[in-house]
Amino acid sequence: MRRKAYFPKKEKSVLEHSSRRNEPRTKTKEAAAIRRTQTAVAIVVICVLLIVLSGFIFANSLGAFSPASSSQIVTAIFEQSSSISEQNKSEPSAALPLFGKTVILDAGHGGYDNGCVYPEGDENPEYKEKDFNLQIAFEAKTALEKLGAEVVMTRTDDSFLSIYARPAMVHLYCLDYAKDHGIPSVPEDFETRIREELRDTIRVNSTDISAGCMGPMVGSGFSEDLIRLLELEYRLDDIIFISVHNNWNSKTGLHGTQVYFVTDESIIESENRLIKNDPYYSNPDYIVRENYYGRDPENNRALARFLHDSITGAVPELEPNLRELVEDNFAVLREQGLASVMLELSFVSNEEDRRLLSDEEIIRQMADGIAQGCIDYYNNR
Numbered sequence: 001m002r003r004k005a006y007f008p009k010k011e012k013s014v015l016e017h018s019s020r021r022n023e024p025r026t027k028t029k030e031a032a033a034i035r036r037t038q039t040a041v042a043i044v045v046i047c048v049l050l051i052v053l054s055g056f057i058f059a060n061s062l063g064a065f066s067p068a069s070s071s072q073i074v075t076a077i078f079e080q081s082s083s084i085s086e087q088n089k090s091e092p093s094a095a096l097p098l099f100g101k102t103v104i105l106d107a108g109h110g111g112y113d114n115g116c117v118y119p120e121g122d123e124n125p126e127y128k129e130k131d132f133n134l135q136i137a138f139e140a141k142t143a144l145e146k147l148g149a150e151v152v153m154t155r156t157d158d159s160f161l162s163i164y165a166r167p168a169m170v171h172l173y174c175l176d177y178a179k180d181h182g183i184p185s186v187p188e189d190f191e192t193r194i195r196e197e198l199r200d201t202i203r204v205n206s207t208d209i210s211a212g213c214m215g216p217m218v219g220s221g222f223s224e225d226l227i228r229l230l231e232l233e234y235r236l237d238d239i240i241f242i243s244v245h246n247n248w249n250s251k252t253g254l255h256g257t258q259v260y261f262v263t264d265e266s267i268i269e270s271e272n273r274l275i276k277n278d279p280y281y282s283n284p285d286y287i288v289r290e291n292y293y294g295r296d297p298e299n300n301r302a303l304a305r306f307l308h309d310s311i312t313g314a315v316p317e318l319e320p321n322l323r324e325l326v327e328d329n330f331a332v333l334r335e336q337g338l339a340s341v342m343l344e345l346s347f348v349s350n351e352e353d354r355r356l357l358s359d360e361e362i363i364r365q366m367a368d369g370i371a372q373g374c375i376d377y378y379n380n381r
């Protein structure tokens with residue numbers, strides 16, 4: 001299948017183009033001499049490159065390179081961000097239950113953002129939420145693909161990915177998806193502009209959790225631009241977004257799987273509360289918009305219910321001793337319009353849950369539960 005990048009290849013500047021075009025033609029003899037010299041130089045350069053490259057591969061295989069610099073990290077995020085629609089292109093069988101469905105798996109946290117840890121305050125804690133999230137996401141990918149789903153992941157390694165980069169990546173993916181599947185999308189001039197803004201949002205937020213510059217996602221409620229994207233995404237019934245997390249609580253007895261989701265009501269209620277109580281949101285510069293209603297109020301709840309029941313069915317120890325479903329306001333769910341949930345699979349703060357997280361067989365069962373929940377959701381739509 002066609003591969004696409006979310007970030008355009010670096011274009012030559014207009015100046016570079018014009019200087020090339022205006023280059024005078026060299027006279028024939030001089031040209032032949034220059035060509036011979038160029039060929040010799042090219043051979044030498046290729047040899048040197050081969051030597052350097054083989055040295056690099058050898059050293060890298062020995063783990064001899066120091067940790068990535070911040071510029072390398074930024075490059076890695078860009079490469080990773082561009083890969084969300086380039087993953088998993090094998091052809092599943094049409095007889096499989098999730099054939100034709102796409103699941104976007106979003107492994108929470110990453111890079112310097114560990115998420116929850118245990119023991120707390122430890123410089124290099126044994127349990128890091130970000131690692132479990134990624135491990136579970138990979139297992140879920142395997143389980144979902146066996147059932148015929150196409151799976152894409154927002155991160156596939158230990159890279160930092162900010163909260164606002166994730167929905168921006170989802171929007172870009174959905175614009176591509178609509179085009180590929182012949183689904184009526186957004187006007188072309190809007191698409192060109194919004195793609196640029198979303199790329200900027202990812203770029204600006206690439207090194208910090210709260211770098212700001214949320215682009216079309218800024219302020220309370222939803223901008224006109226964002227509503228256009230949401231309305232496209234409501235129609236993409238064959239895509240599910242699942243953010244994979246693990247939880248923490250100072251009450252170490254709390255354990256088990258909770259599933260979080262958003263509705264228009266839960267978003268409005270939370271934003272009104274924040275605007276009233278939090279000085280950041282009551283700042284006059286903060287954009288406050290009218291309440292927006294557009295989501296199917298039951299869709300995310302249904303997905304949350306099926307996923308909760310199938311995960312705890314697969315791993316009964318994950319039946320929680322607190323609320324199973326939580327309706328609230330989470331940026332990765334709020335800022336896009338796909339059927340979406342956030343799984344809080346266990347509590348890193350709970351001893352028994354830590355034991356479950358350390359058991360590879362349990363992780364596989366969790367992943368099977370996630371895949372089964374997707375089947376149940378589609379079977380009951």
Ligand SMILES: [Zn+2]
Binds near residue numbers: 108116245247
């Ligand atoms: Zn988390």
